[in-house]
Amino acid sequence: MSMLTPPGMGGKYRITGDKFPRMRRPRNRRRTILAVVASLMALGMAGWGTLQLIEVFGGGKKTTAAGRGQGCPKAATPSAPVRNAALPKPAKIKVNVYNATxxxxxxxxxxxxxxxxxxxxxxVGNAPPLYDKKVKGTGILLGAPKAVSGVLPVLGTQLKGAVQKADGRKGTDVDLILGNGFKSLTTKKDADKALAALARPAPAPSVKC
Structure with a gap:
């Protein structure tokens, strides 16, 4: 009888040999499934985090089918300056001068x-009743609607602060009505600078990305 056989037992209950039987715990299938699911979730979160980092450090630019970014071009060609409409010469401007003071x-x-x-x-003379003694500023420039974009701005370089207005006239002449705030015309030097700036091409608007 083997030493492994409990006392009082024999026959078919006798244990032979000199090794202990291996006792294994039954495998828990539920734990195995949970472990697999947890692993898959961890891999998914890691992949999503990697995509977020790539988007952040890559500037968030979307790529087209060709794989190129849709951001601003590396070397943008500067736009040509926008030319102002041709301004009339002073000799082409007929001015009526009226005194409202x-x-x-x-x-x-x-x-x-x-x-x-x-x-x-x-x-040349006194202002009409509509404006006589009623102009508080330096003066008023009056002309036809089409004069607002060219003639009046040119004349306005000679009198700083003058208000420019359009009326219903059909002629090409313009009126300069001197107001109570008038002291003198703008100095010729400053007027020439203002006229040169008026004729200078306006810069083209820059493209913002």
Whole structure:
């Protein structure tokens, strides 16, 4: 009888040999399934995190089918400056000078100075009742609607602060109505600078990415 056989037992219960039987715990199938599912979830989260990092450090640019980014080009060609419409020369502008103040002789003095600067002078005198003694600023420039984009801005370089307005006239002449705030025309030097800046091409708008 083997030493492994319990006392009092024999026959078919007798254990032979000199090794202990291996006792294995039954495998838990549920734990195995949970472990596999957890592994798959961990792999999925790791892949998603990797894609997020690539998007962040890659600047978030989407790629086209050709694999190129849709951001700004590396070397953008600067746009050509936008040319302003041709401005009329002072000699082509006929100015009527009116005095809306109480100071006498102001219209004639101003008209003479404008003539020296190359403008063509039309009527000179007191302002019409609609504006007489009613202009508080330096002056008002009046002209036809089409004069707003060219003629009035050119004349406006001679009198800083003058208000530019369009009325219903059909002629090409314009009115300069001197107001109570008028002291003198802009100096010729400053007026020439303003006129040169007005004729200078405007820069093209830059492209923002």
């Amino acid at each position: 109480k100071r006498g002789g102001l219209a004639k003095e101003t008209a003479d100075e404008l003539k020296k600067r190359g403008f063509t002078i039309g009527k």
